[in-house]
Amino acid sequence: MTTAGTPRAANTTRRTPTPEEMNRPTRTYGVRPEQHSRKNQLHSAFRTPSREIREAQKTIELAHTWVPYGGVPAELTFQTFGITTRQFVDRLWQAVQATNCSYPVVRDLSPVYPRNGHRAMRLSDS
Incomplete structure (x- = not known):
């Protein structure tokens, strides 16, 4: 019997889970499977950019690097x-x-990469 103010002894004899138990999927209480997968999709969308976004960023970086040289x-x-x-240029925009x-x-x-097919005047054109 414990009295107020005296802590209980911690349970130090914990059982180590088996490999099968370690590989078993975790339980999600109160969440339907389709909600769980939607939640994972939302989290993964913010973790790493998609291939399309990475390629878009690469396109913008390359174009911006070459701006001082006329494109x-x-x-x-x-x-x-x-x-x-x-x-x-179309892909860039x-x-x-x-x-x-x-x-x-x-x-x-x-000015260097004009939209809609309009040609920009570059330094070499003047």
Whole structure:
């Protein structure tokens, strides 16, 4: 019998689970299986970006790196992505929308990579 103020002795004899018990899925009480999988999908969406997002980020980074030089050379665009410069520009603006790119980056990209097929005037054109 314990009295108020005296702690109970801790149970120090714990049983080690077997390998089968370790591999058994954990129980989720009060959650239906479809809710559990939806929850995992939401968590995984925030953990690692999808392949499409990573490729979009790579496209934006490459384009932004080449802004001071008048844009990505056609050879590099073809070697990296296997597409033409026009396709690269279209994909770039899709990537900007998909990743919610910051305004300063969009402002830097706009004169070099024009949207809707309009040709921007570059330093070499003047």
